[in-house]
Amino acid sequence: MAAEWGYSPTNGPDVWARLFPQAGGARQSPVDICTSIASSDSNLEMKKLTFAYESQSDLRILNTGHGWKVEAPQSGSRLEGGPLGEDIYQLEQFHCHWGETSAEGSEHTVDGRAYAGELHLVHWNTTKYQSFAEAAQHPDGLAVLGVFFDVGNESNDEIEKIVSTLSEIKFKGQFTDIPDVIDPTTFLPSGLGYWTYLGSLTTPPCNECVIWIVYKEPITVTEEQVTYH
Numbered sequence: 001m002a003a004e005w006g007y008s009p010t011n012g013p014d015v016w017a018r019l020f021p022q023a024g025g026a027r028q029s030p031v032d033i034c035t036s037i038a039s040s041d042s043n044l045e046m047k048k049l050t051f052a053y054e055s056q057s058d059l060r061i062l063n064t065g066h067g068w069k070v071e072a073p074q075s076g077s078r079l080e081g082g083p084l085g086e087d088i089y090q091l092e093q094f095h096c097h098w099g100e101t102s103a104e105g106s107e108h109t110v111d112g113r114a115y116a117g118e119l120h121l122v123h124w125n126t127t128k129y130q131s132f133a134e135a136a137q138h139p140d141g142l143a144v145l146g147v148f149f150d151v152g153n154e155s156n157d158e159i160e161k162i163v164s165t166l167s168e169i170k171f172k173g174q175f176t177d178i179p180d181v182i183d184p185t186t187f188l189p190s191g192l193g194y195w196t197y198l199g200s201l202t203t204p205p206c207n208e209c210v211i212w213i214v215y216k217e218p219i220t221v222t223e224e225q226v227t228y229h
């Protein structure tokens, strides 16, 4: 039986490269974002990062065994500018990483600090490639927006539309449809400052195909919204 990757000492990140060679590469994600050495790129400031999304209902949500993933291929969506050059990227899916407690859970850390969780909006380069699978084989194939979760007293209405369905998909492989209309724009923080670097998928097969765009400002969710088990 194919070995299942995970986060234990015997199947976690330290041994992923045995089964997934790219996990041993030179541009692996996630990283710790050291704000003191992050340099501002005047060129990026000239090319504003812009995004446009559709609102969709009845999106399918899946229990991946490592969290939830919402399949949201949007041919009418566009992510472009900033570090993306002249290419246009299209939304494919979004998913979340969280931990056992709200003291941890994000994939990226900032000056060694983990957030309670991290939302990833995954896009692929439709200017150069014909499919998501093809794009994931190229260094500029994917663009992922990372949004940190901070825990506070305010519930996030859009995230609630998602987590309110999780009781229907308690086990790996289960899926259901989200009845509410979801607008991915609402996941993004009001402050649009970001860090960017060339990295990889943070989970196997760890393809080194991602232009990461990690927003500096977290969004607020409640403890219940980000420590669902």
Ligand SMILES: NS(=O)(=O)/N=C1/NCCO1
Pocket: 120, 122, 144, 200, 201, 202, 203, 210
């Ligand atoms: N956590 S991540 O780097 O976004 N990982 C993936 N895997 C498939 C698409 O995005």
Ligand SMILES: [Zn+2]
Pocket: 095, 096, 097, 120, 202
């Ligand atoms: Zn992710």
